[in-house]
Amino acid sequence: MAGSFELVDASDGGYRIKMLGGGGSLLAVSMSYPSKAAAVRGIEVLREIGGTGLVRDHSCGTESATCEDDQTADARIAVRNRTPPLHSHLSTGWP
Incomplete structure (x- = not known):
């Protein structure tokens, strides 16, 4: 089962990334990113690290x-x- 990433609003006005398992279980929550574009770049980094870290x-x-x-x-x-x-x-x- 493939997992997924969700972009969610952070309490400081930024964005956070939630990494979910294939069944929808929460695996990780990121730091707050100042913009949606920065959060999307964060997902790219997570994908790379997740596969090779x-x-x-x-x-x-x-x-x-x-x-x-x-x-x-x-x-x-x-x-x-x-x-x-x-x-x-x-x-x-x-x-």
Whole structure:
């Protein structure tokens, strides 16, 4: 299911971006942007980061790869090797 972005009015007169999951659940709310055009540019940045951004785990839970500020390459590789492929939950035939 594809998620979506919604532009909404911010209390300061600007605009915020809501990122919604495929079922409509709220995943994130952005900072306030001064104009609608700036918010649209923010969506472009979110799309790029969402598809290519490095995941940094700053938690110290038992499932955390590391408790350092930045993960080491070995820790990132270990997490990647334990993580199922992105589309592994979908039926076969998915492109």
